[in-house]
Amino acid sequence: MxxxxxxxxxxxxxxxxxxxxxxxxxxxxxxxxxxxxxxxxxxxxxxxxxxxxxxxxxxxxxxxxxxxxxxxxxxxxxxxxxxxxxxxxxxxxxxxxxxxxxxxxxxxxxxxxxxxxxxxxxxxxxxxxxxxxxxxxxxxxSGGHTKFINQRDEDYLLASIQGENYRHKFTESVGKFVEGTTWRYSRLTNIIYQIIFQENATEYKKILKLASNDNLRDTLYSEVLNLIASFEAGISEEIEKMSTNLGRKLTTKEAENLILEFGSHSLYKPFILDARTKMASRDLCFRDALHHKLEAYISSVPETDFEKFLGEKSLALEERLSNPETLDVLKRLKDR
Structure with a gap:
């Protein structure tokens, strides 16, 4: 207690x-x-x-x-x-x-x-x-589903869909411009996770007690999804640019170093700090999940977050998807 x-x-x-x-x-x-x-x-x-x-x-x-x-x-x-x-x-x-x-x-x-x-x-x-x-x-x-309390945020759905679009571009770029076996996708993705929240996929799943078939990204907050999308969009371009300049595919190690260099740019520091603080603080408060590597970033959760995840505008994803206006937005995003 x-x-x-x-x-x-x-x-x-x-x-x-x-x-x-x-x-x-x-x-x-x-x-x-x-x-x-x-x-x-x-x-x-x-x-x-x-x-x-x-x-x-x-x-x-x-x-x-x-x-x-x-x-x-x-x-x-x-x-x-x-x-x-x-x-x-x-x-x-x-x-x-x-x-x-x-x-x-x-x-x-x-x-x-x-x-x-x-x-x-x-x-x-x-x-x-x-x-x-x-x-x-x-x-x-939360309807008893704190594992997916992140999805009650009205911004989650858009962040998730846009994130999937940028994720596709990232995997496409890795497939075209980075040599190696299929494990390179998860390896490079884990480096992005470690840059942003200092945990790889296995560590994160263990902390949130996710099942093996649970999708990690389904539990991430919209702000974290947006930052990952930003990383994957920027890295996709950098991988293609470097490969073109070299006139060959990158080795996995070269791609790893490129991502690490990209993640160290001062432009991302305030966004990474914000993502770590939100993830560590919200997960401890709403999910009783402690990210040990992010303990230094834990703070109290503001009143606005309780409104976001427990308030009148918060809805389960199933309820949100049943809204005709939401379905129209999804259709427009799909048609882009």
Whole structure:
């Protein structure tokens, strides 16, 4: 089980998943107060819910100020405090009439604190329930198929089709201009994979627990597919150009060196960084798959990614393919 108290990244992945937070808010039924259409808790209420002292809360607010504030903790003063008191004075048991400021946790900040607290047994129980909720939400909204959660992105289908077109050009170029047996195709492809995400096909399949007949590319995110397509398109041209200049086919070793040189170009560095970060971070969050060679690139998954793969616009590939507009796009791409 993940230790949320020691992992800012895992905490933020939960806090950025609004679907999990909505489910948790409905399921946990923690009470609180509604202010400006939002569930909130005073520091005193939080202390009671977690069975901790006000001093403990103050210590966490001091030690984790930036994280808690960025996730919704705020201090009411002046007009905002007056509006809050006008609604709830008498409900706030230990908040006197002379209070000039009041710390408020919205639900997101409350959950944030629950994932930080090490002194509270109640917070520990809540963390366990929260992890179960997160797993359930991802499973429900992805239809139980996290292996292919990448395909729920509305950009996936186009990236996949275009990628296949460039893949065909790449294999065609290798066939015409590189000598060797059929193994050269997989060898050269693996070099591209290793340049982009530091794993060959076998390593990648093992990490994602893919079956031998699973197509690796069917599990890649649209941004990674686009980068691979860019590589294969550019390398196809470079292979043909070099072969023409030499007046002969390239050896497999020459083709390998050409690809390595191509991949080291500074033009690709920001795109490779982006692809590694997205792949490592998303796979850990959505698939619970750790790419050991990409651990340095893992970061929290932004809220936009939860919308992309779990939101209203996300659809299973079968649903997307049943859309007449999508079929029209596919036909136009095929006719090019």
């Amino acid at each position: 993940k230790d949320l108290t020691n992992s800012p990244q895992d905490r933020q992945n939960i806090l950025n998943n609004r679907y999990a937070l909505e489910q948790a808010q409905a399921y946990l039924n923690l009470g609180g107060l509604i202010f400006e259409n939002e569930l909130v808790f005073t520091k005193h209420q939080v202390a009671e819910l977690f069975d901790i002292s006000d001093a403990t809360i103050e210590r966490y607010l001091s030690n984790h100020a930036e994280e808690l504030k960025s996730n919704g903790y705020r201090v009411f003063r002046g007009k905002k405090l007056k509006e809050f008191k006008d609604l709830y004075f008498g409900t706030l048991i230990h908040e006197g009439t002379k209070t000039t400021m009041l710390g408020i946790f919205n639900f997101r900040a409350f959950i944030n604190l629950s994932m930080l607290l090490t002194e509270s047994e109640k917070a520990k129980i809540l963390r366990s329930r929260l992890l179960d909720i997160v797993l359930d939400v991802i499973s429900q909204r």
